[in-house]
Amino acid sequence: MTDAEFARPQEWRAAHAAAMVGWDFSALDGRxxxxxxxxxxxxxxxxxxxSATRIADLGTGGGERLIELIGDLGAAAESLAIAATEGWEPNIEIARRNLAPFGVGVHRYDSEAGDSLPFEDASLDLVVCRHESFDAGEVARVLAPGGRFLTQQVDGREAHELREWFGGDPLHDDVTLANASSEVAAAGLRIELADEWTGRMTFADxxxxxxxxxxxxxxxxxFEVDANISTLRRLDAARPIVVTQRRFRLAAVRD
Incomplete structure (x- = not known):
């Protein structure tokens, strides 16, 4: 075994100490x-x-993408009433700090905990939701007639290779286009668009x-590094490492 091969488990243990801040993968840029x-x-x-005036961004992370959208709209954003929600505790204060200069309030909200959306009935004309769980009934409740719901989701079967290599069961294998479409339709929203996609995610090592x-x-x-050293060595020897991405999107309206 070379010195480099001997050192890799130590590097992997250090890498496994990483933590998400906001919703930012820039630490992996180039890798x-x-x-x-x-x-x-x-x-x-x-x-x-x-074309909206009252907007909610569900699962805003650290507010990064919402800030990008507000910047793209320019002066037009000043006339919009925009709110955001976030359910992951470490991100809530980050989002509040990042979005405060834009006049966007961030509400603590977790649909998986059974929370009610912190908005009045029929009070919004646009709800957007990127890679965040949602309660279709709650979305329908807060949308005004003519209001729209846009969501892009990570299919719960994404990166199935990881579970094949390291074991374990997916936490959200019920998150599929078919199930989401059924829930949205059952909530009384009319689906305008439903689409899914498969691609690749590649890791340098x-x-x-x-x-x-x-x-x-x-x-x-x-997942623990020490329990998977042999598998990690095998994958590292055959680098790059490729897994499957899965996404789907829905657009729906409340008539």
């Missing part, structure tokens, strides 16, 4: 690449915001892969 869906969800949200799994620990719950 992880990901295909983009054939659609542009940010552009779709931007277009919808341009096992260290990048371990760091990614630390940033999104729900992909492989309970």
């Amino acid at each position: 992880m690449t990901a295909d983009e869906p054939r659609w542009d969800f940010t552009a779709e949200c931007r277009a919808a915001m341009a 096992a260290r990048a892969l371990v760091e990614y799994m630390a940033l999104v620990p729900w992909d492989v719950p309970g």
Whole structure:
């Protein structure tokens, strides 16, 4: 075994100490690449915001993408009433700090905990939701007639290779286009668009892969470096490491 091979487990342990701040994968720049869906969800949200006045961004992370959208709208954003929600505790104060200069309030909200959306009935004309769980009934409740719901989701079966390599069960394998479409329709919203996509995510080496799994620990719950040294060595020897991405999107309206 070379000195480099001997040192790698120590590097992997250090990488596994990484933690997400906001919703930012920049620590993996140059070491992880990901295909983009054939659609542009940010552009779709931007277009919808341009014709809306009362907007909520569900699962805003650290507010990064919402700030980008507000910046794209320029002066037109000043006339919009925009609010955001976030359910992951470490991100709530980050989002509040980042979005305060834009006049955007951030509400603590977790649909998986059974929370009610912190908005009045029929009070919004646009709800956007990127990679965040949602309660279709609550979305329908807060949308005014003619209001729209736009969501892009990570399919719960994404990166199935990780569970094949390291074990464990997916936490959200019920998150699929078919299930989301059924829930949205059952809530009384009319689906205008439903689409899904498959692509690739590529890691330069096992260290990048371990760091990614630390940033999104729900992909492989309970993963530990020391229990998987042999698998990590095998993957690292065959670098780059490729896993499957899965995305879907829905657009719906309340008539």
